[in-house]
Amino acid sequence: MPRTGVFICHCGTNIAGTVDIEKAVEASRNFPGVVHADDYRYLCSEMGQDLIKKAIEDNKLERVVVGTCSPRMHEGTFRKAAAEAGLNPYLLEVANIREHCSWVHKDIEEGTPKAIALLRAAVAKAVLNESLDAPELEVEKRALVIGGGIAGIQAAIDIAEAGYEVDVVEREPSIGGRMAQLEKTFPTLDCSACILTPKMVEAAQHPNINLITYSEVEEVKGFVGQFDVKIRQKARSVDPVKCTGCGVCYEKCPAKASSEFEMGLSKRKAIYVPFPQAVPNVPVIDRDACLYFRKGRCQICEKECPPQAIVYDQKDEFIERRYGTIIVATGFDQMSPSQYGEYGYGQHPDILTGLEFERLFNASGPTGGKVVRLSDGKPPKKVVFVQCVGSRDKARGMNYCSKICCMYTAKQAVLLKEKVPDAKSYVFYIDVRTAGKGYEEFQRRAAEEYDVAYLRGQVGKIFPEGDHLVVHGVDSLSGKIIEIKADMVVLAAASIARADAPDLGRIVGINSDSYHFFNEAHPKLKPVETHTAGIFIAGACQAPKDIPDTVAQASAAAVKAVGLLSKDFLKGEACTAEVNQAECSGCMYCEAVCPYSAINPVEIEERYHGGTLKRTVAEVNPALCQGCGSCTVICRSGSVNLKGFSNEQILAEVDAICLQR
Amino acid sequence: MRYHYFPGCTLKGQAKNMENTTMAAAAALGIELVELEEWQCCGAVYPLYEDELITLLSPVRTLAAAKGEPLVSLCAACHHVLKRAQELMQRNEEARKKVTDYLEVEYTGEGRVLHFLEVLRDDLGFDKLADMVKKPLEGRKVAAYYGCLLLRPSKVMQFDDPENPTIMEDMLKAIGADVVKSPYRTECCGAYLSVTEEAVARDTVSRIIDSARSVGAEALITACPLCRYNLENCAAEDGKEPLKIYYFSELLAEAMGLQFDQLMSAALERRRSSNGNK
Numbered sequence: 001m002p003r004t005g006v007f008i009c010h011c012g013t014n015i016a017g018t019v020d021i022e023k024a025v026e027a028s029r030n031f032p033g034v035v036h037a038d039d040y041r042y043l044c045s046e047m048g049q050d051l052i053k054k055a056i057e058d059n060k061l062e063r064v065v066v067g068t069c070s071p072r073m074h075e076g077t078f079r080k081a082a083a084e085a086g087l088n089p090y091l092l093e094v095a096n097i098r099e100h101c102s103w104v105h106k107d108i109e110e111g112t113p114k115a116i117a118l119l120r121a122a123v124a125k126a127v128l129n130e131s132l133d134a135p136e137l138e139v140e141k142r143a144l145v146i147g148g149g150i151a152g153i154q155a156a157i158d159i160a161e162a163g164y165e166v167d168v169v170e171r172e173p174s175i176g177g178r179m180a181q182l183e184k185t186f187p188t189l190d191c192s193a194c195i196l197t198p199k200m201v202e203a204a205q206h207p208n209i210n211l212i213t214y215s216e217v218e219e220v221k222g223f224v225g226q227f228d229v230k231i232r233q234k235a236r237s238v239d240p241v242k243c244t245g246c247g248v249c250y251e252k253c254p255a256k257a258s259s260e261f262e263m264g265l266s267k268r269k270a271i272y273v274p275f276p277q278a279v280p281n282v283p284v285i286d287r288d289a290c291l292y293f294r295k296g297r298c299q300i301c302e303k304e305c306p307p308q309a310i311v312y313d314q315k316d317e318f319i320e321r322r323y324g325t326i327i328v329a330t331g332f333d334q335m336s337p338s339q340y341g342e343y344g345y346g347q348h349p350d351i352l353t354g355l356e357f358e359r360l361f362n363a364s365g366p367t368g369g370k371v372v373r374l375s376d377g378k379p380p381k382k383v384v385f386v387q388c389v390g391s392r393d394k395a396r397g398m399n400y401c402s403k404i405c406c407m408y409t410a411k412q413a414v415l416l417k418e419k420v421p422d423a424k425s426y427v428f429y430i431d432v433r434t435a436g437k438g439y440e441e442f443q444r445r446a447a448e449e450y451d452v453a454y455l456r457g458q459v460g461k462i463f464p465e466g467d468h469l470v471v472h473g474v475d476s477l478s479g480k481i482i483e484i485k486a487d488m489v490v491l492a493a494a495s496i497a498r499a500d501a502p503d504l505g506r507i508v509g510i511n512s513d514s515y516h517f518f519n520e521a522h523p524k525l526k527p528v529e530t531h532t533a534g535i536f537i538a539g540a541c542q543a544p545k546d547i548p549d550t551v552a553q554a555s556a557a558a559v560k561a562v563g564l565l566s567k568d569f570l571k572g573e574a575c576t577a578e579v580n581q582a583e584c585s586g587c588m589y590c591e592a593v594c595p596y597s598a599i600n601p602v603e604i605e606e607r608y609h610g611g612t613l614k615r616t617v618a619e620v621n622p623a624l625c626q627g628c629g630s631c632t633v634i635c636r637s638g639s640v641n642l643k644g645f646s647n648e649q650i651l652a653e654v655d656a657i658c659l660q661r
Numbered sequence: 662m663r664y665h666y667f668p669g670c671t672l673k674g675q676a677k678n679m680e681n682t683t684m685a686a687a688a689a690l691g692i693e694l695v696e697l698e699e700w701q702c703c704g705a706v707y708p709l710y711e712d713e714l715i716t717l718l719s720p721v722r723t724l725a726a727a728k729g730e731p732l733v734s735l736c737a738a739c740h741h742v743l744k745r746a747q748e749l750m751q752r753n754e755e756a757r758k759k760v761t762d763y764l765e766v767e768y769t770g771e772g773r774v775l776h777f778l779e780v781l782r783d784d785l786g787f788d789k790l791a792d793m794v795k796k797p798l799e800g801r802k803v804a805a806y807y808g809c810l811l812l813r814p815s816k817v818m819q820f821d822d823p824e825n826p827t828i829m830e831d832m833l834k835a836i837g838a839d840v841v842k843s844p845y846r847t848e849c850c851g852a853y854l855s856v857t858e859e860a861v862a863r864d865t866v867s868r869i870i871d872s873a874r875s876v877g878a879e880a881l882i883t884a885c886p887l888c889r890y891n892l893e894n895c896a897a898e899d900g901k902e903p904l905k906i907y908y909f910s911e912l913l914a915e916a917m918g919l920q921f922d923q924l925m926s927a928a929l930e931r932r933r934s935s936n937g938n939k
């Protein structure tokens with residue numbers, strides 16, 4: 001029986017308040033294998049750790065059990081201490097007598113026997129522990145960022161500045177994301193393009209950044225340090241090396257399609273760059289709109305392009321590359337308000353969403369920067385803003401607050417007043433939420449200095465009447481029904497997850513919440529980590545957020561990624577599964593349940609009645625195994641064991657608890 | 662196509678015309694509506710308290726009498742009560758047990774409960790209706806007025822999009838009318854406030870009427886006797902241009918080419934046969 005030591009922590013009164021420590025120490029001395037037992041007020045303190053180290057040396061301990069808080073808190077601390085005293089760290093076992101015992105029991109009468117039972121179980125397991133070695137995994141020193149909005153751009157720049165190579169995969173022909181669509185930005189009203197374009201250019205020119213635009217990630221395999229990624233680079237039909245960005249092609253192209261960048265408010269050509277400051281400034285041909293692809297005739301762009309950069313027969317290409325870490329920054333979408341029939345969205349050109357309205361301010365937007373009604377080109381004199389369209393709506397929309405709409409509504413009302421000085425704005429709101437530096441001040445200024453009337457209540461109906469849009473709402477503060485004859489209505493539609501977020505989540509291996517926003521590993525303490533090691537999230541793909549929060553999160557994700565890339569090797573998981581192939585029947589149920597694709601069938605040869613027999617059995621790839629234990633549970637013949645948690649050890653624990661008293 | 666038919670009290674009195682025209686049009690369209698025997702009041706108003714079970718007795722009795730076979734009504738209020746009572750029977754086991762035990766019937770919420778417009782849309786089909794029309798209402802500018810009872814609560818009624826319904830306009834199109842749309846077509850008509858708070862009701866109902874006029878409607882259709890009562894009173898009294906209020910079935914019968922005397926003889930026949938039943 002290995003020589004075992006037990007150390008019990010008081011954790012101040014956290015444990016000692018409900019567990020009789022003296023009794024527990026006394027009881028521990030009598031467990032099979034225990035040669036030493038002691039207690040200390042704070043075992044995790046330096047002096048506490050020294051106490052353990054000294055006892056290991058003095059008593060030649062071969063196993064150690066600590067009765068402390070949850071292993072999630074301090075298992076690492078104590079394993080390290082044991083290792084420093086020359087013991088394999090996996091020979092130390094934690095009995096959680098705080099979260100599992102003292103905190104859930106009211107008095108010493110209940111707490112003490114439970115703590116003793118947990119200690120007895122831990123000792124029973126510990127004597128069966130074996131020395132384990134965590135494998136070392138090489139780290140590929142290159143990062144992948146998926147999504148080239150402001151989040152992706154910022155993260156890429158930070159990683160590149162730290163000296164690592166980073167690829168940015170962007171689905172659209174240009175990076176920039178939603179921020180490129182914005183006019184001025186709250187709360188300081190600096191022009192969005194003026195602060196974004198330099199970052200886009202920096203990303204394009206940085207020697208460590210490689211932009212892969214008009215592309216999507218199709219497959220991610222592997223694990224932290226070694227993700228093997230397959231990227232589809234869609235055919236641009238333009239040779240990016242030859243193209244000089246002169247723009248002759250889209251000037252001459254006769255075919256038109258609705259512009260995604262302008263939210264469908266204007267047309268673009270079949271060959272196009274989404275917006276003038278696009279990075280890279282290389283057009284793509286939209287093959288669904290192109291006359292040559294549709295009807296086999298035209299080829300005007302090919303004739304006109306001075307450097308002959310048009311390549312009609314370009315094919316989709318695949319890039320397969322290994323990355324040490326991945327940051328997902330795919331951003332958000334806007335809900336279409338058409339499901340709210342009462343708002344009449346889609347039935348009248350002067351009923352717009354916030355993002356559509358934003359485009360009217362932009363000099364290169366559908367109206368050339370004139371804020372006018374799309375119906376008759378006249379400047380709107382009365383504009384009604386409706387907040388929370390689809391947000392905070394349990395019955396028909398999203399339960400959550402979209403967070404940015406209060407602020408951009410105030411912003412747009414201010415910008416409107418600047419462009420159309422005799423315009424009057426009305427804002428229907430449920431609450432005005434302006435948490436953020438300088439935000440409250442900004443919104444107050446809108447209300448007080450820019451003559452924006454805030455009406456607390458909801459809108460029940462919007463419909464055209466003659467030249468106007470009649471807005472029926474209620475002012476819940478005065479209790480009055482309000483009717484406004486407006487020239488234009490702007491609906492602050494909810495921010496929602498990208499429609500394909502669940503698909504991307506599946507490809508990359510991260511999960512999302514019920515709204516399809518990606519989940520962080522911990523809502524407070526791990527805001528950019530995911531449950532998959534080595535994959536981080538940033539920006540509005542995690543939840544609706546504004547630019548300051550997005551950028552902060554992007555830099556945080558970059559720091560995590562760089563921290564990972566700065567290591568040459570990562571410690572892998574020591575507690576991995578192992579198949580006893582002699583007993584394995586080859587049913588491969590384990591392969592089916594393994595969430596990390598770590599189990600594969602292999603063929604082995606066995607001697608059988610003098611001859612040899614080939615049969616299929618399971619094999620675990622320890623580099624991929626994360627030690628979750630799913631396979632050990634599904635295996636009907638009990639042929640899979642998790643190192644450090646073998647079936648035998650678990651049963652020994654159960655016996656130790658059940659066979660007492 | 663054969664259906665159980667629940668008329669409800671109003672259709673035997675004030676709204677006789679809705680029944681007569683529907684019956685004649687249905688017969689012309691090959692839809693057989695067989696009146697339930699010994700039916701009672703629908704309950705008139707769906708109770709606002711879920712534990713007020715006594716008012717559910719008569720609608721559940723009606724539902725049970727249909728024996729799980731499709732049950733059609735015409736009056737928006739009756740349909741509303743029947744449909745909601747059915748939904749409660751499906752959803753609330755305790756209420757179901759109490760009510761059915763008391764009535765000594767077996768009913769667990771089965772059977773389609775339909776408004777006649779739904780029969781036209783979902784079972785006959787508006788395309789087919791359009792083919793069968795004899796005298797399309799060409800050039801007649803008609804607007805639909807839905808009111809509340811058919812549309813809301815939309816999750817239960819499942820009649821049409823409550824904010825942007827189309828079923829009545831689609832019927833009007835099928836019978837060849839020139840459809841115009843008024844933004845107030847789903848607004849409340851004032852309901853019983855026309856009795857207790859006349860001024861309030863007048864306000865809401867005149868908005869509906871004025872708005873229908875302003876989009877150029879000559880006539881409005883409805884499926885609800887109370888809506889019709891309120892709309893008609895208002896349109897008659899405000900002294901502006903005339904605006905005719907019809908039950909949807911009146912225009913339907915007209916488009917089917919049915920004349921007044923045909924309608925009357927059909928009604929008479931029904932009266933006699935139901936007398937003979939007793």
Ligand SMILES: Cc1cc2nc3c(=O)[nH]c(=O)nc-3n(C[C@H](O)[C@H](O)[C@H](O)COP(=O)(O)OP(=O)(O)OC[C@H]3O[C@@H](n4cnc5c(N)ncnc54)[C@H](O)[C@@H]3O)c2cc1C
Nearest residue numbers: 147149150151171177178185186330331332539540546547
């Ligand atoms: C009307 C409006 C006004 C606003 N005004 C302001 C303001 O004044 N101030 C402010 O601070 N914030 C404002 N915001 C918020 C701001 O737009 C967001 O904070 C910001 O855009 C979030 O950046 P992001 O990079 O996370 O997402 P996005 O900007 O959405 O970028 C995501 C990028 O990822 C790409 N992508 C998506 N899916 C994939 C995929 N599967 N593969 C590859 N690439 C993909 C997208 O094409 C896009 O380029 C406003 C928002 C709206 C709607």
Ligand code: SF4
Nearest residue numbers: 243244246247249305
């Ligand atoms: S004409 Fe040729 S060089 Fe000029 S932008 Fe188009 S593809 Fe590029």
Ligand code: SF4
Nearest residue numbers: 253290291298299301
């Ligand atoms: S070939 Fe296609 S992309 Fe080129 S000019 Fe013609 S329509 Fe435009």
